[in-house]
Amino acid sequence: QVQLVESGGGLVHPGGSLRLSCTASGIIFRLYTMGWYRQAPGKQRELVALITSGDNTNYADSVKGRFTISRDNAKNTVYLQMNSLKPEDTAVYYCNADLTPLSAYWGQGTQVTVSS
Numbered sequence: 001q002v003q004l005v006e007s008g009g010g011l012v013h014p015g016g017s018l019r020l021s022c023t024a025s026g027i028i029f030r031l032y033t034m035g036w037y038r039q040a041p042g043k044q045r046e047l048v049a050l051i052t053s054g055d056n057t058n059y060a061d062s063v064k065g066r067f068t069i070s071r072d073n074a075k076n077t078v079y080l081q082m083n084s085l086k087p088e089d090t091a092v093y094y095c096n097a098d099l100t101p102l103s104a105y106w107g108q109g110t111q112v113t114v115s116s
Helices: none
Strands: 003-007 010-012 018-025 033-039 046-051 057-059 067-072 077-082 091-100 103-106 110-114
Parallel strands (some): 010 110
Antiparallel strands (some): 067 077
């Protein structure tokens, strides 16, 4: 059974930082492209950042220079370090593991709220 468990969300003031974690089980983690997506109320889910099995990274323009994705294959965990947070970063953040169209999995999501 595949599980992706996110943690680290919460309430933070504008300009603050959070680090999200996602720990996977039931997959050969090192083979998967891991991604973070987010969905704000009334909006579609969007890609925030991803990291391939070869450690190549890609970021949404809106988070470049502020967010950093990384992975620890020994711990089956992917991280999203979020700095200089803005109110528009408020959303539910989802972890994704992707290998093939039939081998793609989602976590349950973690809420990030940026507000003064």
